[in-house]
Amino acid sequence: MSYRQSDHLITIPQGQLALRQQGAEGAPDVLVLGGISGGREIYTAAGKGWWQGLIDNAGLLGYNLWSLDYLGGMGASTCQVTPTTVETQAQAIQTALMSLGVEQLHAIIGGSYGGCVGMAMAAAGDLQIDRLVVLGAAHRPAAQAIMLRSLQRDFVGLAEELGDAERGVALARALAMVSYRGSSGLDARFPNGVDAIDFMHQRALRLVQQDPVRARQLFTVFGPALDVFRVAPQQIKVPTLLIGFKDDLLVPEHLLTELAGLLPDCYSYEAVDTAHGHDGFILNTAAFGPGIKHFLEEL
Known part of the structure; x- marks a missing residue:
């Protein structure tokens, strides 16, 4: 074949x-x-x-x-x-x-x-x-996952009220990165824990730059779909x-x-x-x- x-x-x-x-x-x-x-x-x-x-x-x-x-x-x-x-x-x-x-x-x-x-x-x-x-x-869904996704939507909504919609999406993605990775893996990768902050925000920015409108929907539409x-x-x-x-x-x-x-x-x-x-x-x-x-x- x-x-x-x-x-x-x-x-x-x-x-x-x-x-x-x-x-x-x-x-x-x-x-x-x-x-x-x-x-x-x-x-x-x-x-x-x-x-x-x-x-x-x-x-x-x-x-x-x-x-x-x-x-x-x-x-x-x-x-x-x-x-x-x-x-x-x-x-x-x-x-x-x-x-x-x-x-x-x-x-x-x-x-x-x-x-x-x-x-x-x-x-x-x-x-x-x-x-x-x-x-x-x-x-x-797990209760903790629902809580995290609710906070992501809060970031998006508050940033939009302040006139900086993309910032809200980036913060939502940053919180998602915290929930995706294991603590021991992050410690091994970033012995100086402060370096993990740059990693978190860089990954978030990368997604938003691809398409901010669609990135927003990952948190405002896909997230609630997982919650229910x-x-x-x-x-x-x-x-x-x-x-x-x-x-x-x-x-x-x-x-x-x-x-x-x-x-x-x-x-x-x-x-x-x-x-x-x-x-x-x-x-x-x-x-x-x-x-x-x-x-x-x-x-």
Whole structure:
């Protein structure tokens, strides 16, 4: 099977969804979904994909991979009204895939927000989904995560009242960076803790400079969607590999233990020991990638 890559801009009722198709032509279809700021550039030949490690460590180039830019998120997708729930985002993705003739997925692999979208798709049952991999996501939000996202929106709102909207978005992203990373990983990277402040603000500014309007929506639309997300695990009938991360402030271990116990077919639950907290789903792919590879091949 030969490698191929192509981009698609699919018109759906909500707008236009930008998807990327890459990997082995004629191989089983696998949908890869990242966090709220993750897009379709998961892998590049130059090694610059934002989820490059996942593709390499899980051997995913042997599949026909689909990735996308979320409606209302960063990237090339466009819509009149950003989907206000995880379920409406999931429905839009299903509609786009079916319009491309994809009615069966060998697997969905979803990290963070993408894990919630993957669970919503599996619960809806509109597509035939053979396997589900959920990384750093749960069936309901943690109270602490809701509190943090509420503060992010407060930053955005207060800054807008003061006439400096972009500053509010940058502060919201800075707070997000604090919640994404583990404390031990930050200490190891920044022995002089003051240096971490520059890192936090530089990462925030980078996002805002890409597109301040869309960056704002990550906190004013995507955040509330995560706050109200609920899925009944009993509705997810497909074999599910569940992966969590130690010291994850946003998706703590007790939620994932609860989810694992409620899933009808939990293939396995693994808590990855990482210094990177929630961002372990991006930075610790060598630890869990081989397990995903085995899961996709075994069943």
